Amino acid sequence: MKLFLGPVQLNLSFEADIAPQLLPSAHFTAPLLTPVKTFNCHYTASSIDLPADYQLLFEGQASDPDQMPYRWSVWGAAPHLLVLVADFHQPENIRKITAFLDLEKMSIRVHFERTQLNEVLSIDPLLQPLGSLLLVYFAHLTGGFLLHASGVRDVDGKTRLFTAVSGTGKSTMAKLWQQKGAEIINDDRLWLHKIDKQWHALSTPMVWYAQQPMTAPVDQIFLLRQSPHNLITPLQGIKAQMRVMSNCIQHFHSREITTSHLNQVLDFTQNIPIFDCAFKPDPSIVEEIRTLL
Amino acid sequence: MHKPEAIYQVRSEKVVTRKVGDEMVIVPLVNSVADMTRVLTLNETGTAIIEALNGQNTINQVEEQLLAQFDVEQEVLSNDLQNFITEALDKQIIELIP
Structure with missing residues (x-):
């Protein structure tokens, strides 16, 4: 699957336990601009612990916990190695998102921690707050x-x-x-x-x-x-x-x-x-x- | 009162600065993370002062340099410079060279 966000192309791949459902990004499947950067994004429904060498850089909490039922944080091990974490207060299908970004290799590895282990996870690959956090880096890397x-x-x-x-x-x-x-x-x-x-x-x-x-x-x-x-x-x-x-x-x-x-x-x-x-x-x-x- | 022979410089590891025309923007960094809530802007005079605090000029020399540059009375300038240094130290933008 491919998505196009401004000048960035995302090549998405999924483990068998994920069924992607495009919601906010449903119309972003064709390029509006010629892509200047391409990220390979792989999604898995297995949970993962944050490696010890990552330090907390920022954290945020929604002002309205009903509309935005998560806390988010960004961790770094090197200027080009980041992890975005989102913890959900009232988990429906996922408890946690952990996304590893390598800004040099242009790769993203997303782990979803499911609430129902035996079900296929139907989810938007750019759900909040992952989509919004990624956009900040995509814009920066393309000069915007x-x-x-x-x-x-x-x-x-x-x-x-x-x-x-x-x-x-x-x-x-x-x-x-x-x-x-x-x-x-x-x-x-x-x-x-x-x-x-x-x-x-x-x-x-x-x-x-x-x-x-x-x-x-x-x-x-x-x-x-x-x-x-x-x-x-x-x-x-x-x-x-x-x-x-x-x-x-x-x-x-x-x-x-x-x-x-x-x-x-x-x-x-x-x-x-x-x-x-x-x-x-x-x-x-x-x-x-x-x-x- | 900052001593006339004291030498100050910008803490370049703690800030990102950018000059735009005669004015300047200063973004503080905390452990290299940008603190966008404490962005400072300097007018022409402030920019001239911060540029004169270059790690080589004493306060006396900075004052002489600015007197030549701006149409201002010495007493006023001296006061402004003292206040500027106090505030810039407080905001951790400059440091005293030992």
């Missing part, structure tokens, strides 16, 4: 990064991104544009990738619905704030660039990766006009933004 943002392509082809922390109106803004005829690239998370010297926004597989693969060159980026009045202010300088960076999905474990990430985000934010955008959630903001030069 992930941003918490919604993105819309307007009827005239102009593509705008709306970035903010959760609950500030990314998906509300996307819906307002959709009502005015624009197409939503994604309403929560975008992969920024440079193609022919131009930054593009790519959709990625989402958790709750089958996202279509899409890409569009980015024209403008808006930092969202909720407000009783609309107010759009063009921004310049490093502080504005860092406000965009603070909405990136970024957990990096080495100087090399951090430097590369910083360079990519600075290049993106130097080349795309940034606006502070205080808005009230009604269609007037769409018209105000359309009148910006």
Whole structure:
């Protein structure tokens, strides 16, 4: 089985005890871009202990345990050797995911710890949080990064991104544009990738619905704030660039990766006009933004 | 008060820095893991100060260099420099050369 995430191709293989079921990634089976990196991913339903030479690098816990019933952590034995671990609080078919990544050999080995040992495990190979954690490394390895943002392509082809922390109106803004005829690239998370010297926004597989693969060159980026009045202010300088960076999905474990990430985000934010955008959630903001030069 | 003859330098193993025009971004590293919650930005003056703290200049020399570079009164600059060093030490961006 093959999956295509942005410029990355995944060649997936499975042990006989796994029956892959594509859910979020169901539409990512054909390349949208020419793949520049290929990972070989092998899946098995046998559990495994974390080798002693791996050190904890990061860990995270969902703010909403009902929607995201897991804890995740990233462990490293060398800059190119990582393990992603997810422990589920209320296990349905799996208790734990342990995924070994070799960023040099471009290989991934995923172990699922099943709750029902004798049944074939029917599972999405990019289920949460494995899919989201892997995307961070795929984007980095191909010179891009992930941003918490919604993105819309307007009827005239102009593509705008709306970035903010959760609950500030990314998906509300996307819906307002959709009502005015624009197409939503994604309403929560975008992969920024440079193609022919131009930054593009790519959709990625989402958790709750089958996202279509899409890409569009980015024209403008808006930092969202909720407000009783609309107010759009063009921004310049490093502080504005860092406000965009603070909405990136970024957990990096080495100087090399951090430097590369910083360079990519600075290049993106130097080349795309940034606006502070205080808005009230009604269609007037769409018209105000359309009148910006 | 940091001594006039003291020499400071950026703790290059603890930070990733990147200059953009006259401004600078500093990303702290904790055991080489990036701490993206403590990213710092420096304006033109801050950038000039951090670049002058190069492990060779004494504070006196840094002050002379900045006085030549910026239109500022010595007393104001001296104060700003002292505060900058205090804050940069506190944030573990620079260190005193023994």
